Amino acid sequence: MPYIKDIKRKEFEEAGIEDIAEVIEGPGDLNYVISYMAKSMINNSDRPGSYSELSSIRAAINDASDEFYRRVLVPLEDRKIRENGDVYE
DSSP, rough: OOOHHHHHHHHHHHHHHHHHHOOOOSHHHHHHHHHHHHHHHHOSSSOOOOOOHHHHHHHHHHHHHHHHHIIIHHHHHHHHHHHOOOOTT
């Protein structure tokens, strides 16, 4: 989950995460940034290439996707159901 302590968020802000976010223009850019971060985690790991390390990185990416779906897309879908009617009625 993306719920980290404020001190860690501040570290990311000081490192320029907002600057990176401002230049992302589309899904390809976002995919590149995510892939770059994953590769960097592997390169900086004390267990690079181990199954557990790679699996943990993949899980974090999947969890972020699931959280985005739950927090952003589900409310949109619920609103559209209210506006247009539910197919499962």
